Amino acid sequence: MLIKIPRGWERPEREATDEALFRDRRRLVRSIAAGPVLLMGGAAGLLTGCDDEARAEADPSAGLYPVNRNLRYRLDREVTSEKLATTYNNFYEFGSHKEIAKAAQAMRIRPWEVRIDGMVEKEFTIAIDDLLNRMPLEERLYRHRCVEAWSMDVPWSGFPFKALVDLARPLGNAKYVVMETLADKETMPGLRQTWYPWPYIDGLTIEEATNELAFLVTGAYGKPVPKQMGAPLRLAVPWKYGFKSIKSIVRFSFTDQRPVNFWQEVQGAEYGFWANVNPEVPHPRWSQATERVLGGGRVPTRLFNGYGEFVAHMYKGLEGEKLFM
Numbered sequence: 001m002l003i004k005i006p007r008g009w010e011r012p013e014r015e016a017t018d019e020a021l022f023r024d025r026r027r028l029v030r031s032i033a034a035g036p037v038l039l040m041g042g043a044a045g046l047l048t049g050c051d052d053e054a055r056a057e058a059d060p061s062a063g064l065y066p067v068n069r070n071l072r073y074r075l076d077r078e079v080t081s082e083k084l085a086t087t088y089n090n091f092y093e094f095g096s097h098k099e100i101a102k103a104a105q106a107m108r109i110r111p112w113e114v115r116i117d118g119m120v121e122k123e124f125t126i127a128i129d130d131l132l133n134r135m136p137l138e139e140r141l142y143r144h145r146c147v148e149a150w151s152m153d154v155p156w157s158g159f160p161f162k163a164l165v166d167l168a169r170p171l172g173n174a175k176y177v178v179m180e181t182l183a184d185k186e187t188m189p190g191l192r193q194t195w196y197p198w199p200y201i202d203g204l205t206i207e208e209a210t211n212e213l214a215f216l217v218t219g220a221y222g223k224p225v226p227k228q229m230g231a232p233l234r235l236a237v238p239w240k241y242g243f244k245s246i247k248s249i250v251r252f253s254f255t256d257q258r259p260v261n262f263w264q265e266v267q268g269a270e271y272g273f274w275a276n277v278n279p280e281v282p283h284p285r286w287s288q289a290t291e292r293v294l295g296g297g298r299v300p301t302r303l304f305n306g307y308g309e310f311v312a313h314m315y316k317g318l319e320g321e322k323l324f325m
């Protein structure tokens, strides 16, 4: 992300603790899931002779797609080719460059559990396939504008974030929802770059999360979303810079404290909490006036990435805040 890396960055104790807890949970999850995975693997193994690792990764959600497109959300450009969108990615857990698609295939996306905690009526953990079965899946065409000034247009499948908030039942005084990405040292070489504040986190106000545009992505191009794009569950908030659209989510925490997101922690002078797209507010090191469309030319960037009619009202009265970085 063209950042200047602060050397010798020390990661806070709380994160080390979280990760230890997380690893234990994962071990537990694996042992519980061993039964069904072995059964499934038996059949797959007979047909393909694939190894244990590959068997455990058969994606049980494949049969859910394609899903119906919601025509309320339209593009004024062509959909980006699947080939480009799936081979030019930002996913620092797998490396700090765009060619991480192959490395990301090492990520294990089953079993996968999502933890809902913090200021909710009752904390709980739900397996991704149970979540998928309970959520109303649809397809939406969304623009995506990276803070680095490139963009793409993707047919995402998934469900409104509001449906997850309704399931979570946050307490009345919760103001934010903080999301966290898987942090697995075994499969994510980027985690060896210890100056980054892993795990990747980001957050929204609950008003933003329940805005009709906030979308939790489980598929892309009519199939389960590929690992490099954030399988099995990633966010799409198209009016904000791309770094807010956190990938491979394992946790949603509800809180009354505004979180410091991953990029803010790395470089607070350049990245903030709100990160709404605005062509008139330059990044400290480059202009945001235009963007390079993947597979296309350079075009003007639009306020709120063209989604002002859906979201601008949420920022009235907040003009004193750094809404656009």
Ligand SMILES: Nc1nc2c(c(=O)[nH]1)N[C@H]1C(S)=C(S)[C@@H](COP(=O)(O)O)O[C@H]1N2
Pocket: 001, 085, 088, 089, 090, 091, 092, 093, 145, 146, 147, 181, 200, 228, 229, 230, 242, 243, 244, 245, 246, 247, 248
């Ligand atoms: N966990 C995690 N989520 C992430 C990132 C990341 O490095 N790690 N990069 C972000 C950035 S900067 C962008 S532009 C988008 C890129 O999504 P894409 O690879 O599907 O295009 O993912 C976002 N989500």
Ligand SMILES: [Mo]
Pocket: 090, 145, 146, 147, 148, 241, 242, 243
């Ligand atoms: Mo980005």
